[in-house]
Amino acid sequence: MSTDATTNSKTKPASRKPSLMKRLSKSYSRSGSSLPHVGPLRIAVLGAGPGGIKAFQGLAKALASHPSAVDLVLVSDRDYYFNTVSTPRALVDPTGTPVAKLIYPLRQLLTDEAMGSNLTKRVLVGRIESVGTDRRVKVIPSAERNTVEWIPSPLSGADDGSFVVDYLVVALGSHTAFPSKVPVGGIESAKLVEQFTGAATKLADEKTHRVVVIGGGLVGIETAAEIKTAYPTKDVTIVAPELLPGYPAPFVKQARSVLARKSITIIDHVRVNNAPGLLAPTNTPSFRPVFVPDFAVPLTSTDPAATTAPISVPADAVFVATGVAPNSAPLDPQAWPVTDRGYLRVTPDLAVEGVAGVFAVGDIIEFPGKDRVGKLAFLAGEQSKTAVANIVRAVHGDSLKAWKVPPFTAVTALGRDAGIGYLPGIGTKLGVGAAVAKKLKGKDGGVGLVDFLKESLPVPASA
Numbered sequence: 001m002s003t004d005a006t007t008n009s010k011t012k013p014a015s016r017k018p019s020l021m022k023r024l025s026k027s028y029s030r031s032g033s034s035l036p037h038v039g040p041l042r043i044a045v046l047g048a049g050p051g052g053i054k055a056f057q058g059l060a061k062a063l064a065s066h067p068s069a070v071d072l073v074l075v076s077d078r079d080y081y082f083n084t085v086s087t088p089r090a091l092v093d094p095t096g097t098p099v100a101k102l103i104y105p106l107r108q109l110l111t112d113e114a115m116g117s118n119l120t121k122r123v124l125v126g127r128i129e130s131v132g133t134d135r136r137v138k139v140i141p142s143a144e145r146n147t148v149e150w151i152p153s154p155l156s157g158a159d160d161g162s163f164v165v166d167y168l169v170v171a172l173g174s175h176t177a178f179p180s181k182v183p184v185g186g187i188e189s190a191k192l193v194e195q196f197t198g199a200a201t202k203l204a205d206e207k208t209h210r211v212v213v214i215g216g217g218l219v220g221i222e223t224a225a226e227i228k229t230a231y232p233t234k235d236v237t238i239v240a241p242e243l244l245p246g247y248p249a250p251f252v253k254q255a256r257s258v259l260a261r262k263s264i265t266i267i268d269h270v271r272v273n274n275a276p277g278l279l280a281p282t283n284t285p286s287f288r289p290v291f292v293p294d295f296a297v298p299l300t301s302t303d304p305a306a307t308t309a310p311i312s313v314p315a316d317a318v319f320v321a322t323g324v325a326p327n328s329a330p331l332d333p334q335a336w337p338v339t340d341r342g343y344l345r346v347t348p349d350l351a352v353e354g355v356a357g358v359f360a361v362g363d364i365i366e367f368p369g370k371d372r373v374g375k376l377a378f379l380a381g382e383q384s385k386t387a388v389a390n391i392v393r394a395v396h397g398d399s400l401k402a403w404k405v406p407p408f409t410a411v412t413a414l415g416r417d418a419g420i421g422y423l424p425g426i427g428t429k430l431g432v433g434a435a436v437a438k439k440l441k442g443k444d445g446g447v448g449l450v451d452f453l454k455e456s457l458p459v460p461a462s463a
């Protein structure tokens, strides 16, 4: 697939679309493996995070008036979207930002079916067990369920959750410790509310006096700042090899200044690597916060010159924010272009390297080139726009266009009263980025950023 910045498929009449047989034979020769099905154009989006949902919505809009039948499927291990972006606030403000407000049933994606459209939308709830480079997807029941669930009805011939599509968008995202994200596998919403509320209640308990956050990235400092802002009498400590590694120095300086103002202790140049029950093995998406009084978090110095590094830090609660890992388990590394760390390599067009008909967006991708591409919801959404446009171009037989990496931007709230921000062309000057961060996330913890879905779960009257 080539990149051609001068081609615009929107200017081309629909009649230029290749015939169904031409499309299928092209798809067959490109995939070089199993025979494609005969019938409507089939597209599946794998994963219902911001990247997957925006790709699903974009494809539904772009193909609503397609001249022939289109089947569009969104596959998710849960029947709801969980707003990860607002978890630090929900953890400390169960009344203002109850966790139910972070849970959006996926059914609402199906309610706006356009009259007379050839496009049929479906959601398949189940865990994706495997995805072939022939675009065969195998979905099995999610945790605590006996069957896969098709909403509203199965794709023809795919009741058991196995099917082949013409185009795929891989948006399987990443996992990290609970409660920042929920474990992959399909936790039911009632159970999630219970577990999240349980963690929030234990954190609020006055016996939980010393809180340690392991990890000095954006999530670590945001979590620490939310806790300290909501509970100013608790001792909050961040332990990490480095604060905001890889971020511009003025941004790091701004963060240090806000954290110091909030009396959050930073122990850097240390690593936590020997705490059974705290740090699960790599790639186990089941880290949990630990609530054990007088837990000694063991530290190892990362500074060879240090002579007086602390060997442990006491805690009554420990939150883990040591970064994300990609959800690439369904992709056989022998067949798919995955990196050593499990990221899926894409071309600048967001097509998966060397695999016909497959695009990928969001946290799971390894984007080529020297520009830093963050793992951010807003970038996943931007990438989805390009992936959608490129699928439409591919359907029309047109050349693909590259995604343009936006200039580096970083904004985050540090509690409801402070923020840090680095904006293109401005950096941290005049505190403009910090003001933007406060506006975007300070007040409501970022709940308002979810503008692509309307209805969250109703909040129980007792909340």
Ligand SMILES: Cc1cc2nc3c(=O)[nH]c(=O)nc-3n(C[C@H](O)[C@H](O)[C@H](O)COP(=O)(O)OP(=O)(O)OC[C@H]3O[C@@H](n4cnc5c(N)ncnc54)[C@H](O)[C@@H]3O)c2cc1C
Residues within 6 Å of the ligand: 046, 047, 048, 049, 050, 051, 052, 075, 076, 077, 078, 084, 085, 086, 087, 088, 126, 127, 128, 129, 171, 172, 173, 174, 175, 176, 180, 181, 183, 184, 185, 219, 327, 330, 361, 362, 363, 364, 375, 376, 377, 378, 379, 380, 412, 441, 446
């Ligand atoms: C605490 C926190 C705060 C953040 N704040 C911000 C912020 O302020 N702004 C911002 O832009 N970004 C923020 N981010 C980053 C943002 O959440 C991610 O970049 C974004 O969620 C990535 O979207 P995605 O669609 O690629 O993947 P994900 O959101 O990870 O979604 C992937 C989906 O695929 C599902 N899935 C995975 N494997 C399978 C499988 N085998 N079968 C079925 N389903 C599967 C997952 O369960 C999940 O629902 C924050 C992240 C965290 C953790």
